[in-house]
Amino acid sequence: MSAHVISDQMNPDFALAVEGLTVSFDGFKAVDDLSFYVDQNEIRVIIGPNGAGKTTVLDLICGRTRATFGSIRFKGRELTRLKEHDIVLAGVGRKFQTPSIYDDLTVFENLEISYPKGRNVLGALTFRRDAAVRERVEEVASTIFLADRLNERAEYLSHGQKQWLEIGMLLIQDPELLMLDEPVAGMSVSERKKTAELLHTIIRDRSVIVIEHDMKFVEDIAHKVTVLHQGKILSEGPMAKVQADPKVIEVYLGH
Numbered sequence: 001m002s003a004h005v006i007s008d009q010m011n012p013d014f015a016l017a018v019e020g021l022t023v024s025f026d027g028f029k030a031v032d033d034l035s036f037y038v039d040q041n042e043i044r045v046i047i048g049p050n051g052a053g054k055t056t057v058l059d060l061i062c063g064r065t066r067a068t069f070g071s072i073r074f075k076g077r078e079l080t081r082l083k084e085h086d087i088v089l090a091g092v093g094r095k096f097q098t099p100s101i102y103d104d105l106t107v108f109e110n111l112e113i114s115y116p117k118g119r120n121v122l123g124a125l126t127f128r129r130d131a132a133v134r135e136r137v138e139e140v141a142s143t144i145f146l147a148d149r150l151n152e153r154a155e156y157l158s159h160g161q162k163q164w165l166e167i168g169m170l171l172i173q174d175p176e177l178l179m180l181d182e183p184v185a186g187m188s189v190s191e192r193k194k195t196a197e198l199l200h201t202i203i204r205d206r207s208v209i210v211i212e213h214d215m216k217f218v219e220d221i222a223h224k225v226t227v228l229h230q231g232k233i234l235s236e237g238p239m240a241k242v243q244a245d246p247k248v249i250e251v252y253l254g255h
């Protein structure tokens with residue numbers, strides 16, 4: 001009953017509502033009574049000094065870490081009660097810092113194995129599924145700038161292309177919320193520009209949360225920035241507002 005009431009109260013415009021989220025590790029609150037709301041089709045960037053709790057917030061949303069208190073509502077569902085796998089099925093995709101692509105498989109195969117298995121409902125008409133998979137793989141490959149590399153083994157891709165491939169492996173599952181941990185780390189300037197372009201394309205169908213330290217990239221992508229410090233929000237809003245906030249300059253940007 002209470003879950004039903006909560007989902008009714010939730011602003012339908014929010015893709016994600018985090019409220020009072022707290023996690024204690026042996027009494028140390030890495031995330032401390034945190035509340036924030038992400039809109040549909042929004043790119044939210046979380047910034048803050050080392051140890052601020054950024055990665056822990058993503059771990060809590062994707063179910064890798066269990067909350068001590070608080071709620072995470074996504075499309076009216078309470079995620080804190082779900083297992084990691086069920087959170088993926090609910091439509092939340094997460095990319096970690098280190099790519100987990102299969103080097104000895106081609107770009108096509110990497111995307112193909114990531115196609116959701118649950119959609120295999122066509123039974124004997126496997127050729128129809130094959131065609132649907134191929135079409136989707138080609139569509140995603142084109143979004144991630146790898147349409148002409150489909151038959152290339154992943155090990156021969158550049159660092160940036162490997163990062164895009166991993167984003168593609170998440171996109172093929174069509175998540176409504178995609179979370180990326182420092183996606184442009186180690187990328188060249190032109191790869192960073194293309195990654196910004198990629199995010200602006202994929203946001204049409206979903207929301208994205210990015211953890212990032214590269215302020216130029218943050219400026220290029222963020223609709224809104226949340227600055228974390230000691231597990232709490234230090235400042236939040238458009239990049240220009242956050243950048244000019246004396247508290248943010250003191251604990252983060254001024255260093």
Ligand SMILES: Nc1ncnc2c1ncn2[C@@H]1O[C@H](COP(=O)(O)OP(=O)(O)OP(=O)(O)O)[C@@H](O)[C@H]1O
Binds near residue numbers: 048052053
């Ligand atoms: N499983 C855990 N057990 C104990 N402490 C943890 C655990 N996970 C994170 N922490 C602590 O929580 C705090 C927040 O860590 P977190 O990795 O979320 O910070 P961050 O903002 O992502 O930092 P960085 O920018 O360095 O990646 C740190 O002090 C970290 O040591």
